[in-house]
Amino acid sequence: MLDALIQGILLGGYYAILAAGLSLMFGVLRFINLAHGDLAILGAYLVLFGVERLGLSPWLAVLAVLPVMATLGWLLQGMLFARTMRGGFLLPLLTTFGLGAVLQNGMFGLFGSDAKSLGNSIGSLSWDSWQLPFDISLGKLPVITFVIAVIVLAGLQLLLSYTRLGRAIRATSADPEAAELVGVDAATVHRAAAAIAVALAGLAGAFLAMRAVIGPYSGPAQLIFAFEAVVIGGIGSLWGTLIGGIILGVSQSLGSLLSPQWFQLAGHTLFLGVLGARLYLNHAASRGGLRLNLKGAR
Amino acid sequence: MSLLSVENLVARHGLLTAVQSFSFAVEPGEVVAIVGANGAGKTTLFRAIAGVHAAASGVIRFAGVDVTALPPHKRVAAGIAMVPEGRRLFPDMTVSENLRIAGENGRRGDWSLATVLDALPQLRPLVGVPAGQLSGGQRQAVAIGRALMSNPSLLLLDEVSLGLSPIAVESLYETLAVLKASGETTMIVVEQDLDRALGFADRVICMLEGKTALEGSAAALTRPQIAAAYFGLGAEAGKVH
Numbered sequence: 001m002l003d004a005l006i007q008g009i010l011l012g013g014y015y016a017i018l019a020a021g022l023s024l025m026f027g028v029l030r031f032i033n034l035a036h037g038d039l040a041i042l043g044a045y046l047v048l049f050g051v052e053r054l055g056l057s058p059w060l061a062v063l064a065v066l067p068v069m070a071t072l073g074w075l076l077q078g079m080l081f082a083r084t085m086r087g088g089f090l091l092p093l094l095t096t097f098g099l100g101a102v103l104q105n106g107m108f109g110l111f112g113s114d115a116k117s118l119g120n121s122i123g124s125l126s127w128d129s130w131q132l133p134f135d136i137s138l139g140k141l142p143v144i145t146f147v148i149a150v151i152v153l154a155g156l157q158l159l160l161s162y163t164r165l166g167r168a169i170r171a172t173s174a175d176p177e178a179a180e181l182v183g184v185d186a187a188t189v190h191r192a193a194a195a196i197a198v199a200l201a202g203l204a205g206a207f208l209a210m211r212a213v214i215g216p217y218s219g220p221a222q223l224i225f226a227f228e229a230v231v232i233g234g235i236g237s238l239w240g241t242l243i244g245g246i247i248l249g250v251s252q253s254l255g256s257l258l259s260p261q262w263f264q265l266a267g268h269t270l271f272l273g274v275l276g277a278r279l280y281l282n283h284a285a286s287r288g289g290l291r292l293n294l295k296g297a298r
Numbered sequence: 299m300s301l302l303s304v305e306n307l308v309a310r311h312g313l314l315t316a317v318q319s320f321s322f323a324v325e326p327g328e329v330v331a332i333v334g335a336n337g338a339g340k341t342t343l344f345r346a347i348a349g350v351h352a353a354a355s356g357v358i359r360f361a362g363v364d365v366t367a368l369p370p371h372k373r374v375a376a377g378i379a380m381v382p383e384g385r386r387l388f389p390d391m392t393v394s395e396n397l398r399i400a401g402e403n404g405r406r407g408d409w410s411l412a413t414v415l416d417a418l419p420q421l422r423p424l425v426g427v428p429a430g431q432l433s434g435g436q437r438q439a440v441a442i443g444r445a446l447m448s449n450p451s452l453l454l455l456d457e458v459s460l461g462l463s464p465i466a467v468e469s470l471y472e473t474l475a476v477l478k479a480s481g482e483t484t485m486i487v488v489e490q491d492l493d494r495a496l497g498f499a500d501r502v503i504c505m506l507e508g509k510t511a512l513e514g515s516a517a518a519l520t521r522p523q524i525a526a527a528y529f530g531l532g533a534e535a536g537k538v539h
Contacts, residue, residue, distance in 0.1 A: 164402050164403075167391070167395055167398065167399045167402075168399065168403065170388065170390065170391060171388045171391065171399050174388045174389065174390060174391070175386055175388060177350050177370075177386070178382065178386035178387075178388065179388075179399075180349075180350065180369065180370035180371050180374075181348060181350065181370055181374065181379075181380055181382060181386070182374065182379075182399055182400035182403055182404065182444060182445075182447075182448060183371050183374035183375060183400060183403030183404040183448050184371055184399065184403045185369075185371045185403075186371070187369075
């Protein structure tokens with residue numbers, strides 16, 4: 001039980017990295033990138049390519065892939081998303097949905113359908129653990145993932161709070177036109193935000209490939225997890241994605257104690273519960289608050 | 299050479315032509331007030347000059363350079379700043395962040411956080427407060443300070459006193475009077491209060507249905523003349539006399 005709880009919390013670190021990019025993109029660009037999971041898998045395949053074909057060490061390959069993914073995000077925003085954003089809120093959704101299909105089938109064509117993993121390349125790290133009292137074993141890889149998630153979120157927080165780019169991102173996110181009127185090049189800020197988001201997706205994908213096996217069609221499931229973490233933690237809140245990721249990870253981990261199917265089912269059920277509660281509370285608030293609403297129902 | 303010259307500008311909202319073949323020029327250091335009823339095209343004209351509303355045709359020249367096709371942030375870099383209608387501050391950011399963001403993305407010049415706070419001392423105790431928590435007058439002061447931070451040579455002030463208390467309006471115009479006296483910043487203001495407009499500006503343009511209904515120096519124009527132009531009664535008024 002306690003073991004499952006700890007594994008769940010650590011799993012939340014992975015979800016937080018995955019969800020942070022999705023959340024940043026939604027916060028600044030105001031659309032949900034349905035290709036986020038597929039971009040994560042692409043990042044994982046690029047790391048695998050670096051390790052297997054170029055002979056890089058896994059961590060070096062991750063470092064090398066981050067700027068590649070950031071460039072991809074920059075170009076996608078500049079050449080694709082920026083145009084579709086002018087067509088209303090539905091068009092970016094459809095575009096990223098299509099992009100996801102292109103990525104999935106492109107990866108299938110390039111890398112084949114074999115399930116792959118970085119697990120073999122990181123040596124004993126895949127199974128190494130620290131033994132704690134009460135028979136708890138703390139996997140080194142999940143701990144590293146969690147620590148990097150906290151570093152990534154803290155770094156993003158510092159970037160947004162204290163840098164010129166961060167201020168420009170926050171201003172553009174609040175009011176793109178007013179940001180332009182104070183001299184901010186909103187299009188460049190949008191590209192920068194997309195670059196950070198896609199790089200984060202790639203980082204998450206690398207961690208996924210280290211602890212599990214991936215295939216070209218693994219992306220959509222990851223997108224759903226990221227989406228659930230964002231919604232549970234609160235949309236647009238950076239640390240909320242970590243909380244949301246942890247809650248999702250814990251519920252999955254505890255669910256898997258019941259049976260293997262409950263790993264997914266518990267997460268999805270919790271997500272639906274939180275979403276339902278949010279909608280109900282919003283609805284109640286717009287009609288004078290929960291208590292008044294309950295009284296009226298009686 | 300005029301600092302700003304607008305030639306045959308046309309700007310539309312869908313089928314509605316808000317600005318119809320509008321032309322005017324502003325000299326360096328001049329203060330121009332634009333008056334007119336709601337829907338006369340004042341705000342659309344401002345938005346077209348600032349670059350956030352695309353001109354359907356016509357030319358906008360700033361310091362001799364055609365800026366008609368430039369995006370808004372490049373016009374800020376060239377020296378045009380607008381205080382938009384409704385202030386449009388970034389509500390989650392503090393007053394000092396609102397000011398700094400304009401400073402670090404605008405032109406270099408004499409205006410800095412320190413000099414802006416000297417000019418608008420009422421903002422000094424508020425620098426750490428999120429802009430969303432301020433009163434209307436405070437927000438307008440921040441919006442003016444934010445525009446100044448980008449060191450504009452042309453300042454566009456839309457609806458300066460709309461929704462503000464008389465005391466707040468008084469305090470803002472004291473600040474603007476100091477700015478005018480320095481002679482370095484050319485200003486175009488949209489002002490609904492006719493006495494304010496006549497008292498503050500060198501020249502008044504009255505807009506009606508996207509065109510100039512009346513134009514003249516603030517000293518020469520009379521209230522009845524402007525009122526007639528404002529309501530489009532010019533021709534009828536002429537017939538009566």
